Amino acid sequence: MAASTLSEVARLAGVSLATASRVLNGSSRKPxxxxxxxxxxxxxxxxxxxxxxxxxxxxSSSGLIGLVVHDIADPYFSAIARGVQEAARQQNRMVLLASxxxxxADEKEAVGAFAARRADSxxxxxxxxxxxxxxxxxxxxxxxxxxxxxxxxxxxxxGHPVVGATAAEGYHVxxxxxxxxxxxxxxxxxxxxxxxxLIIAGPEGLYTSDDRVRGFQRGLADAGRxxxxxxxxxxxxxxxFEAGKALAERIKGSSDRLCIFAVNDVMAIxxxxxxxxxxxxxxRDATVAGFDDIETLRDFRPALSTVHLPLxxxxxxxxxxxxxxxxxxxxxxxxxxxxxxxxxL
Amino acid sequence: MAASTLSEVARLAGVSLATASRVLNGSSRKPxxxxxxxxxxxxxxxxxxxxxxxxxxxxSSSGLIGLVVHDIADPYFSAIARGVQEAARQQNRMVLLASxxxxxADEKEAVGAFAARRADSxxxxxxxxxxxxxxxxxxxxxxxxxxxxxxxxxxxxxGHPVVGATAAEGYHVxxxxxxxxxxxxxxxxxxxxxxxxLIIAGPEGLYTSDDRVRGFQRGLADAGRxxxxxxxxxxxxxxxFEAGKALAERIKGSSDRLCIFAVNDVMAIxxxxxxxxxxxxxxRDATVAGFDDIETLRDFRPALSTVHLPLxxxxxxxxxxxxxxxxxxxxxxxxxxxxxxxxxL
DNA sequence: GTCATGTGGGAAAGCGCATTCCCATTGCCA
DNA sequence: TGGCAATGGGAATGCGCTTTCCCACATGAC
Numbered sequence: 001m002a003a004s005t006l007s008e009v010a011r012l013a014g015v016s017l018a019t020a021s022r023v024l025n026g027s028s029r030k031p032x033x034x035x036x037x038x039x040x041x042x043x044x045x046x047x048x049x050x051x052x053x054x055x056x057x058x059x060s061s062s063g064l065i066g067l068v069v070h071d072i073a074d075p076y077f078s079a080i081a082r083g084v085q086e087a088a089r090q091q092n093r094m095v096l097l098a099s100x101x102x103x104x105a106d107e108k109e110a111v112g113a114f115a116a117r118r119a120d121s122x123x124x125x126x127x128x129x130x131x132x133x134x135x136x137x138x139x140x141x142x143x144x145x146x147x148x149x150x151x152x153x154x155x156x157x158x159g160h161p162v163v164g165a166t167a168a169e170g171y172h173v174x175x176x177x178x179x180x181x182x183x184x185x186x187x188x189x190x191x192x193x194x195x196x197x198l199i200i201a202g203p204e205g206l207y208t209s210d211d212r213v214r215g216f217q218r219g220l221a222d223a224g225r226x227x228x229x230x231x232x233x234x235x236x237x238x239x240x241f242e243a244g245k246a247l248a249e250r251i252k253g254s255s256d257r258l259c260i261f262a263v264n265d266v267m268a269i270x271x272x273x274x275x276x277x278x279x280x281x282x283x284r285d286a287t288v289a290g291f292d293d294i295e296t297l298r299d300f301r302p303a304l305s306t307v308h309l310p311l312x313x314x315x316x317x318x319x320x321x322x323x324x325x326x327x328x329x330x331x332x333x334x335x336x337x338x339x340x341x342x343x344x345l
Numbered sequence: 346m347a348a349s350t351l352s353e354v355a356r357l358a359g360v361s362l363a364t365a366s367r368v369l370n371g372s373s374r375k376p377x378x379x380x381x382x383x384x385x386x387x388x389x390x391x392x393x394x395x396x397x398x399x400x401x402x403x404x405s406s407s408g409l410i411g412l413v414v415h416d417i418a419d420p421y422f423s424a425i426a427r428g429v430q431e432a433a434r435q436q437n438r439m440v441l442l443a444s445x446x447x448x449x450a451d452e453k454e455a456v457g458a459f460a461a462r463r464a465d466s467x468x469x470x471x472x473x474x475x476x477x478x479x480x481x482x483x484x485x486x487x488x489x490x491x492x493x494x495x496x497x498x499x500x501x502x503x504g505h506p507v508v509g510a511t512a513a514e515g516y517h518v519x520x521x522x523x524x525x526x527x528x529x530x531x532x533x534x535x536x537x538x539x540x541x542x543l544i545i546a547g548p549e550g551l552y553t554s555d556d557r558v559r560g561f562q563r564g565l566a567d568a569g570r571x572x573x574x575x576x577x578x579x580x581x582x583x584x585x586f587e588a589g590k591a592l593a594e595r596i597k598g599s600s601d602r603l604c605i606f607a608v609n610d611v612m613a614i615x616x617x618x619x620x621x622x623x624x625x626x627x628x629r630d631a632t633v634a635g636f637d638d639i640e641t642l643r644d645f646r647p648a649l650s651t652v653h654l655p656l657x658x659x660x661x662x663x664x665x666x667x668x669x670x671x672x673x674x675x676x677x678x679x680x681x682x683x684x685x686x687x688x689x690l
Numbered sequence: 691g692t693c694a695t696g697t698g699g700g701a702a703a704g705c706g707c708a709t710t711c712c713c714a715t716t717g718c719c720a
Numbered sequence: 721t722g723g724c725a726a727t728g729g730g731a732a733t734g735c736g737c738t739t740t741c742c743c744a745c746a747t748g749a750c
Contacts, residue, residue, distance in 0.1 A: 003460070003496040003707055016730040021708060031728070047492045051462040053401045054706035057735050062398060067442075073422060073427040073657075074640055082418040085444045094458060095442040097412075114440060115348070116397040147392045151348040235645075266641075272646040290427045296420055296611075296641045299582075299618040312418075350736055366738060375696070402705045407700045411748035 004046040013042035025050060056118065063093045065319060066114030066122040070102040074236075075294045076311065080125045080158065081119070083315020085253040090321065093120065103139030111144045121154035123318040127235070133204035136165040145171070156318035160207040174318045175325060178208060178291075179215035181307045181329045185261070185281060185289060186219025188331050189305075193287065194340045195257040197228035199266055200243045202235030209235060212263045212291055228261070235263070241268025246272070248278035251286050258286045259337065265290035265297050267304055272336070273301075287337040303334035349391040358387035359488045370395055374512045408438045409662055411467040412458030415447040419581075421609070422660070423471045425503065435666065438465065447471060449482030466499035468663045471503040472543065472580070476550035483508040490516070501663035505552040519663045519672060523553060523636075524560035526652045526674045531564025533676050534650075537684045538632060540602040542573035545588045545612055547580030548652025554580060557608045557636055569601045573606070580608070590597060595622035596631050604682065610635035610642050610651055617647075618679070632651035632682040635646020651674065656689070 009219040010020035012264035013037060024027050024040040030036070031053055040047075056062040065088050081097070088095045096119060100106035107126065114122050122145075129138070156172045165171060181200040186197070199216055202209030217227050231247075233239035241264050253260055261269035268290030272282050282288050282302050293308035308330045317324045355365035360380060367374050368384040368617065375381070387393075401407040410433050413579070414422040433440045441464060445451035459467050469488075485511035490500055491526050495517040501517045510516060531542075549552030562572050576592075576687035578584035588615055596603055613635030617627050622649070627633050627647050638653035651676045662669045 009707075018709075018731080023728090027708080029728075035729085041560045049457065049460045049492070051463060051706050053398045053407060053456075053463055055708075056398045057396075057402055057737090058706080058708040060735070071427065072430055073420070073423045073640070074419070075423070078420070078423040078426075080441070081423075082416065082444065085417055085442060089444075094462070094508075097426070097430060097440040097442045099427065099434075109602070113396065113397075115394045117439070118348075118396060118398055147394070148393075150393075153695080161714080208524070235721090260438075269644045276646075294641075295418070298641075299614045299645065301621075301646055329729060341356075351738075362737080363700060363702095363739080364698090367699095371730080373711070376696075380699085396736050397704090400738075402707090403738040433742080679725080 003051070004048050006048070006050070007048055009043045009048050012046060014037045015039060023058070024048070026097035026200070044166065056184045060118070061302040062118040062120060063229065064096050064114075064117055064119040065091075065093045066096045066098065066110070066119040067069075067096050067319075068100060068107055068110045068114075068122065068124045068190040069101060070126045072097060072099050074266075075296050076292055077125055078264075079295065079311035080318075082093070083257050083312035083317075084125075084319040086312070087263050087316045087319035087321040091319075094160045098125065105131075105278050108137065108141040108144045109160050111148060113174040115144070115148045115153065119153070121156065122148065122318055123156045123158070124162065124314070125158045125318070127206050127208040128157075128162060129179075130163055130202075130247065131203065134205075142166070154320060158314055158318050160260050161213075172318075172320070173309065174314055176192060176208075176309065176314065178211035178326050179218070181197060181259075181301045181309075181331065182212040182215030182263075182291065183219035183222065184332050185217045185226075185291070185305075186213075187223050187331060189259055189261075189287075189289060189337060190220060190223035190225050193257075193259045193337065195259060197225065197261065198231045198247075199228045200240060200260060201230050201232050202239065202263055202267075203232055203318060206235060230289065233267075235267070237266040237306045238272075240267030241274045242270075243267075244271035244274025245278075248275055248280055250276070250279050260286060260288045262290050265292040265294045265304060268306070268336075269297060269300060270305055282336050283338050289337050293332060302336040302338075305331050308332050331334070349393050349563075350581065351395070353392070354384065354388045354391055354393050356489050358384045360384060363478040369393070370400070380415075381592045403465070407463040407465060409441050409459075409462055409464040410436075410453070411441045411443065411462070411464040412664075413445060413452055413455045413459075413467065413469045414441050415445060415471045415472060417442065417444050421611075421637055422640050423518055424640065424656035424662035425663070428471075428657035428662075429468050429664040430660075431657070432624035432661045432666040436664075440553075445471065449474075449479050453482065453486040453489045456493060458494070459496065460489070460493045464498070466500045466665055467493065468503070468660070470503045470508065470663070471658070472547075472553040473507060474551050475501075476548065479550075482562055487511070492497045499665060501665060503659055504590060504661050517663075517665070519673050520661055521654065522674065523661065524563070525555035526676065527557040527560030527606075527608075527636065528564035528567065530636070530650075530652050530676050531561045532568050533564070533605075533678060534604055534632075534634060534682060535565060535568035535570050538602075538604045538682065540604060540606075540690065542570065542604050542606065543577045544573045544591075545585060545605060545616060546575050546577050547584065547608055547612075548577060551580060554608045561606055567638075578612075580612070582611040582615040582618075585612030585617045587615075588612075589616035589619025590623075593620055593625055596620070596625050597623070605631060605633045607633065607635050610637040610639045610649060612647055613651070613681075614642060616646060617649075627681050628683050634682050638677060646682040647683075649677045650682040651677050653677050 023031035233243045289305040351495045443455035578588045634650040
């Protein structure tokens with residue numbers, strides 16, 4: 001990538017470098033109109049494109065905002081990414097994307113790369129974890145973030161603080177009331193469902209999952225119900241599918257109608273998909289609820305009961321857009337948890 | 346964003362700038378081990394993070410790859426984005442993201458921004474259009490791309506060339522055999538479906554949509570079937586939904602079982618969703634096929650007949666990954682176009 | 691002991707731009 | 721008309737780094 005430079009433009013226009021810079025890149029000093037016109041003409045003729053790298057170097061601000069997600073093709077993350085993108089657009093910045101496999105070590109690397117590019121701020125969208133195997137990775141990630149913040153960077157984290165991060169300045173957590181919402185979901189479900197409950201959760205130590213589990217149990221307790229059994233599996237569709245497969249026989253063998261809470265929508269879809277070929281129908285033989293209210297899944301049938309999360313707003317907020325309200329969600333009861341009509345009872 | 350600089354590291358280590366650079370940033374000349382160690386220690390103590398902007402400026406290569414999509418939250422684009430991301434990772438580059446609203450004017454702006462950042466290459470994933478209202482935008486976009494290519498940039502476009510782009514050097518189109526695949530789909534459908542066909546297409550002038558329509562018609566013709574009626578609507582779920590609503594009465598009033606081809610999956614989902622509350626069931630009262638085979642939609646029921654496209658590979662290929670095979674797709678017939686069993690006829 | 695050869699560190703010149711000074715004009719008032 | 725402030729263009733510096741070129745020194749052969 002080479003291109004014509006500002007000094008070439010200046011020479012062609014017969015002005016100094018300083019003047020050319022002032023004309024083309026919005027300085028506070030406005031050269032006279034006739035000169036400006038000459039410079040603009042020269043720039044146009046040469047097809048001048050300012051070198052943002054050099055500009056960034058000169059005024060030490062890159063106009064970049066880094067986004068760390070586990071998987072950009074996951075609808076949860078891509079919805080957040082859209083929000084971040086919008087905020088960036090408003091702030092006249094560009095989004096740098098890094099997909100990690102979800103391990104803190106990868107995330108640390110991504111943060112390092114963003115820091116190297118002198119991103120003005122960094123958004124971390126993946127769920128935090130306290131699992132033992134992530135311990136060292138978390139520590140390193142935290143150190144990297146601390147350093148970045150100390151150097152004047154801004155960090156927005158979705159959900160939970162990065163474990164071990166201590167930087168106060170520039171560190172910003174977008175709180176997602178997972179626990180409260182899950183509790184609310186449990187209470188609403190308990191109002192119409194009289195059988196047992198079961199939770200399909202992600203691996204222990206994943207904050208988002210743990211919060212939702214805790215909240216759901218609390219909601220059940222508040223409704224005077226016994227705690228639900230918790231099954232742990234992968235935090236994705238495959239995990240839900242697997243859990244569903246394992247559950248099928250049990251559901252078929254029992255007369256109790258089980259209400260299954262999968263801690264996110266794609267897991268709920270996985271469960272449902274696994275159950276269907278086994279002849280277990282939702283909501284006839286069991287009911288299922290998810291969490292997130294993923295847009296692409298809205299047309300799924302039976303319509304999934306879930307908790308709506310304003311993912312775009314979350315992204316916007318994490319990217320530092322100030323005029324977004326704090327995050328709240330809404331319980332959405334749909335067909336997948338409907339009580340069967342009396343005649344079927 | 347300020348941070349400690351290389352010269353600070355050099356001073357602390359008691360070596361010259363050149364030596365420090367050689368130690369820390371992989372030069373061909375390797376300083377002696379004891380010196381190198383001293384430099385590394387100093388860098389570590391200062392928390393040195395190389396300034397990628399300055400590096401890019403000095404060696405004129407940014408390590409950036411720009412990605413232009415219409416909407417990152419659209420599963421079609423996010424799947425491509427994943428591929429681009431993977432390729433970038435392999436090439437040790439980072440992805441710069443730009444979402445546009447789909448108008449060429451926006452895309453032009455994005456390309457300009459990428460050029461300013463001296464991105465090594467640019468991937469344009471949105472569908473090309475020849476609509477009259479896009480004419481000027483297209484021309485400007487083409488000019489911007491040409492300029493970028495002349496300056497040594499690489500461009501990868503998914504599907505069709507940008508209208509009017511003339512740069513030969515560095516311009517690379519990932520061919521997607523939309524027409525052939527749509528034709529194949531039509532033929533396979535015609536083998537079992539004996540009623541009429543109808544196509545729900547995007548706006549006229551959208552290459553992707555037009556190609557698929559043309560291919561489908563050709564396939565029908567090859568199978569000795571009359572051409573299908575074409576309904577034009579938005580190229581998204583909303584468009585499909587609208588078309589579905591408009592179609593419901595007609596389907597209910599006719600004894601002929603219609604086979605509906607929506608030119609992409611989300612439109613097909615939209616159609617199905619619109620038809621369902623009207624009492625028109627798929628595949629009982631009509632059949633529906635889509636195109637793309639979006640992963641998130643796989644669990645949709647009735648399972649959608651569609652054409653599988655290796656979206657990740659497309660992204661990888663557009664991002665310049667050479668070890669990806671040329672793009673081909675596969676027709677996937679599923680439940681949504683199944684012929685009813687005889688008893689139901 | 692001398693000279694060719696090689697090794698490895700340092701000085702300095704940019705990369706493309708913003709910005710701070712500096713200086714030549716001009717306009718204005720006394 | 722002289723003097724002062726304001727105006728606006730230009731030279732030069734530096735942002736943080738890579739890389740070329742130079743030089744000091746060590747090594748080996750003759």
